[in-house]
Amino acid sequence: MERFSFVHTADLHLDSPFAGLKEVDERVARLLQSATFKAFENIVSLCIERNVDFLLVAGDVYDGADRSLRAQLRFRDSLLRLSDAGIKTFVVHGNHDPMDGWSATLKWPDHVYIFRETIESVPVQREKKKIAQVYGVSYPQRDLYENLAAHFRKEGEAPFHIGLLHCNVGTETGHKPYAPCSMEDLLSAGMDYWALGHVHRKTILSHKQPTIIYPGTPQGLNPNETGPHGCYVVEVERDGGISVEFVPVDEVRWVTHEVNISNIKDHDHLLAFLEETSHRIQSQARKRNVILRLALTGRGFVHHSLKRPGFIDDLTSRLREIHAHDDPLIWIERIEPRTRPEVDIAARRQAEDFIGEFLRVSQNLKEDDRLWPMLREELSELISSRRGLRFLKMPDDEELINLIEEAEVRGLDLLLGGSMK
Numbered sequence: 001m002e003r004f005s006f007v008h009t010a011d012l013h014l015d016s017p018f019a020g021l022k023e024v025d026e027r028v029a030r031l032l033q034s035a036t037f038k039a040f041e042n043i044v045s046l047c048i049e050r051n052v053d054f055l056l057v058a059g060d061v062y063d064g065a066d067r068s069l070r071a072q073l074r075f076r077d078s079l080l081r082l083s084d085a086g087i088k089t090f091v092v093h094g095n096h097d098p099m100d101g102w103s104a105t106l107k108w109p110d111h112v113y114i115f116r117e118t119i120e121s122v123p124v125q126r127e128k129k130k131i132a133q134v135y136g137v138s139y140p141q142r143d144l145y146e147n148l149a150a151h152f153r154k155e156g157e158a159p160f161h162i163g164l165l166h167c168n169v170g171t172e173t174g175h176k177p178y179a180p181c182s183m184e185d186l187l188s189a190g191m192d193y194w195a196l197g198h199v200h201r202k203t204i205l206s207h208k209q210p211t212i213i214y215p216g217t218p219q220g221l222n223p224n225e226t227g228p229h230g231c232y233v234v235e236v237e238r239d240g241g242i243s244v245e246f247v248p249v250d251e252v253r254w255v256t257h258e259v260n261i262s263n264i265k266d267h268d269h270l271l272a273f274l275e276e277t278s279h280r281i282q283s284q285a286r287k288r289n290v291i292l293r294l295a296l297t298g299r300g301f302v303h304h305s306l307k308r309p310g311f312i313d314d315l316t317s318r319l320r321e322i323h324a325h326d327d328p329l330i331w332i333e334r335i336e337p338r339t340r341p342e343v344d345i346a347a348r349r350q351a352e353d354f355i356g357e358f359l360r361v362s363q364n365l366k367e368d369d370r371l372w373p374m375l376r377e378e379l380s381e382l383i384s385s386r387r388g389l390r391f392l393k394m395p396d397d398e399e400l401i402n403l404i405e406e407a408e409v410r411g412l413d414l415l416l417g418g419s420m421k
């Protein structure tokens with residue numbers, strides 16, 4: 001067989017509104033507005049630089065079913081650049097951009113193939129020789145709970161078979177179970193490579209026979225999509241061997257960094273320490289724009305200062321000022337207090353008094369996950385209220401533990417009153 005290469009991406013979410021950011025300055029807002037487009041532009045440039053044979057886009061091209069005209073035009077313009085370079089593109093749509101959403105009537109470039117609502121297979125040719133066969137299907141509508149992978153079957157003679165699908169493999173992905181399927185479904189379809197989309201964190205489910213990959217979002221879309229985001233370059237050798245390389249293409253990188261305040265002695269020290277941390281993270285990002293969340297942890301004198309009205313806001317502004325003219329940009333999104341008061345909690349927990357009992361209850365809640373359904377039950381009334389529906393969602397396990405910890409610290413502060421200040 002012929003040696004060839006391709007790039008695999010998914011979940012572009014073009015024109016994502018970057019929900020969940022409370023306040024953003026103008027420079028950051030401008031950068032975010034174009035970030036999803038620029039990340040995709042970087043992928044197109046990568047395809048051309050590496051001279052790959054084709055690009056695979058595994059769903060969620062657009063952020064919403066009501067895809068903006070701007071997003072569709074920018075997507076088409078990018079694909080035109082690829083098409084002009086003789087590089088083919090194969091696209092499926094997912095739950096965020098199903099076929100029943102609004103589409104402008106645009107003419108797509110010659111080398112672009114968009115899969116429709118029934119599974120099709122398309123040969124990929126290079127100089128009249130078939131190098132691969134691509135199988136794909138798009139979501140007709142958003143809420144699709146049918147196992148699509150189970151209908152993929154390799155057919156005919158081709159040197160290499162690729163499944164292109166937006167789907168949820170297994171149950172532990174942290175994403176909605178659209179087009180749910182199992183590893184067994186993927187393994188039994190006879191594909192050599194599964195180009196998946198849906199899970200926003202890059203994940204290699206299987207290295208070979210077949211190779212199964214979620215490339216993740218090429219641009220992190222919210223403060224939880226931290227670290228490098230990009231796409232995969234895949235090289236297929238003459239003997240069918242596959243090598244994959246992750247290439248970061250993100251324009252803006254979300255970083256959450258924990259800072260332990262236990263050894264901080266005064267406020268000057270705190271400021272200098274945070275400044276030094278942000279500078280270090282900036283240089284580690286290697287000329288990428290960074291949006292930084294600093295989580296302050298540990299137990300120390302700073303804990304009580306952080307509770308002073310306006311203290312965290314002032315600290316945040318000060319750090320933003322220091323970096324105000326940096327290019328690439330580093331922006332302190334938030335300083336999150338997860339600190340604890342200077343108190344011997346272990347000793348307090350042993351004590352036969354009300355505080356001891358309170359601490360034992362909260363520890364029990366953190367450690368015994370059988371109690372969590374009860375906690376969620378308590379929360380459900382708040383979350384399903386009219387205001388709650390707009391602003392809240394049910395916490396996942398990690399968030400629930402964080403909530404219990406916050407409640408423990410707050411409860412302890414209230415119970416201890418002024419005595420520990």
Ligand SMILES: [Mn+2]
Pocket residue numbers: 011060096198199200
């Ligand atoms: Mn997605």
